[in-house]
Amino acid sequence: MSKAIITNWNDAELSAYEHDRIQCAMTGDDLPDADYILNYADVIAAYRDITPERFRLLATLQRLGTISIYALAKALERNYSNVHADVGALLDLDLIARTPDGVFVPWDAVEWRLSTAAKAA
Numbered sequence: 001m002s003k004a005i006i007t008n009w010n011d012a013e014l015s016a017y018e019h020d021r022i023q024c025a026m027t028g029d030d031l032p033d034a035d036y037i038l039n040y041a042d043v044i045a046a047y048r049d050i051t052p053e054r055f056r057l058l059a060t061l062q063r064l065g066t067i068s069i070y071a072l073a074k075a076l077e078r079n080y081s082n083v084h085a086d087v088g089a090l091l092d093l094d095l096i097a098r099t100p101d102g103v104f105v106p107w108d109a110v111e112w113r114l115s116t117a118a119k120a121a
Helices: 011-027 043-049 052-064 069-076 080-092
Strands: 003-007 036-039 097-099 102-104 109-113
Touching (some): 052 069, 052 080, 069 080
Parallel strands (some): 003 036
16 A cells, blocks of 8 residues: 655654665565655644645545546635645645646555654754
């Protein structure tokens, strides 16, 4: 199952995760559970980029599959230009992708793993 994880790991946690992936690849073991990590320096930055409306857009798009932005705006009952802007932002973050037929979520799952705990770098 392909998975994207949105997180706020510090440098040590991110390095450890990448180290584990390399070790698993070298030994032939199963890779850790994410194909894509979207890492933020802090939780507030994550919520600035992935607003509740954008998260709802992701969930709707995942449920509907490949769809035009116009049809997505109708499904969300939102203004086309606002949905178009949100789609652009999510494309820039690689959380969604575009084909000639429309946009879609290329991941089987998108998980939030954000922590409010202060972390040492």
